[in-house]
């Protein structure tokens with residue numbers, strides 16, 4: 001981790017430069033992805049079986065996971081972990097229920113009724129990553145908000161291992177989340193199946209869930225035909241800490257995100273040079289002891305920074321510019337600074353709210369805006385699984401009252417048939 005002392009330097013644009021945001025050329029990946037999408041569109045299940053053999057090294061007989069396989073997974077996982085999944089589900093459910101929106105109807109003017117109707121999406125597809133690691137928590141975080149929003153049918157896709165099996169924790173989480181169908185398909189081919197539909201997989205209205213670069217680029221490519229949630233980049237954590245905070249806690253929290261990915265970024269912004277040096281030491285010590293030492297080392301070498309600043313206001317200014325996915329505020333009275341935080345996916349306050357509590361258990365969603373997109377976007381929520389319709393009603397009298405104004409509009413636009421649809425009624 002590099003220690004950088006910042007003394008009133010303008011930080012604008014620096015986050016993008018240090019974290020190499022937005023400099024990637026995806027043209028090579030896109031060529032592969034478009035070929036896969038096109039092949040699945042034309043050849044359906046046949047292409048799905050071929051790609052599963054090519055990329056996941058297994059020849060499958062069936063794409064759909066059977067009820068027996070799910071029951072077997074629940075047995076393997078065991079009652080104790082199922083209970084943990086269920087408690088996490090309760091927390092996630094109750095948090096996401098608070099996000100539900102109601103339809104509304106107004107009758108402010110005589111003879112006019114206006115409104116907005118909220119309806120759940122009918123069918124949603126969830127991508128559960130299954131390559132390097134399996135994330136049952138991600139299955140809960142994507143499935144439960146969809147359920148709470150009232151989505152009628154939820155299909156999940158995830159790549160099989162070389163024995164044709166799905167990680168039992170993923171299957172158990174899918175069962176606890178109430179997912180209706182599960183398919184052993186991964187990568188861009190699974191996104192094609194969900195977007196276009198095949199004989200085995202019915203098409204969906206929206207695709208959510210994180211995945212590797214092939215999945216992300218495929219989601220981007222099918223956007224428009226179906227909706228997507230977001231393009232999630234590598235994990236990020238930014239910690240703001242003043243002096244006298246525990247360097248062990250801070251180092252552990254930084255490592256909790258760098259272990260996700262070589263490209264994950266972990267940043268500490270502190271007012272104390274002494275704390276910076278202590279954390280640097282502690283990070284080295286904890287990295288040596290970690291099971292995921294190689295990933296952590298690479299991630300910290302390329303995207304690990306400690307900024308030493310003059311005061312907390314400066315720290316917040318830099319953090320707002322980074323717009324991190326996760327922001328931990330470890331200062332005395334963190335609630336007092338909350339009003340100054342403008343951009344962050346999720347904010348963790350105090351020394352006893354480490355980021356993994358949010359990843360697994362607390363209730364807020366762990367699918368969050370990354371790569372600076374917290375400047376304009378929000379965590380995954382029930383609002384991602386609903387849509388709105390506007391509602392309009394005019395009585396004959398109400399229409400007659402405003403008819404000339406609408407006709408004037410239509411003449412101004414040269415769209416005379418529009419005006420005529422008013423005229424013919426009177």
Ligand SMILES: NC(=O)c1ccc[n+]([C@@H]2O[C@H](COP(=O)([O-])OP(=O)(O)OC[C@H]3O[C@@H](n4cnc5c(N)ncnc54)[C@H](O)[C@@H]3O)[C@@H](O)[C@H]2O)c1
Pocket residue numbers: 032055056128129130131132133135138159185186187188189210211212213214215232233234235260261366367368
């Ligand atoms: N932001 C979040 O909330 C969150 C949560 C969990 C995981 N993630 C991220 O999701 C990603 C998961 O990636 P992963 O690779 O482990 O699993 P994955 O399931 O996303 O990808 C595996 C699939 O990629 C395809 N693939 C692999 N190599 C290919 C190639 N050369 N050409 C075409 N297709 C190919 C294969 O179809 C394979 O089945 C990670 O980057 C992880 O950090 C993010």
Ligand SMILES: N[C@H](CO)Cc1c[nH]c[nH+]1
Pocket residue numbers: 135137138234235236325359366367368
């Ligand atoms: N921190 C990840 C999102 O950046 C989510 C996750 C899943 N499992 C553990 N962590």
Ligand SMILES: [Zn+2]
Pocket residue numbers: 235256257260356359
């Ligand atoms: Zn995590």
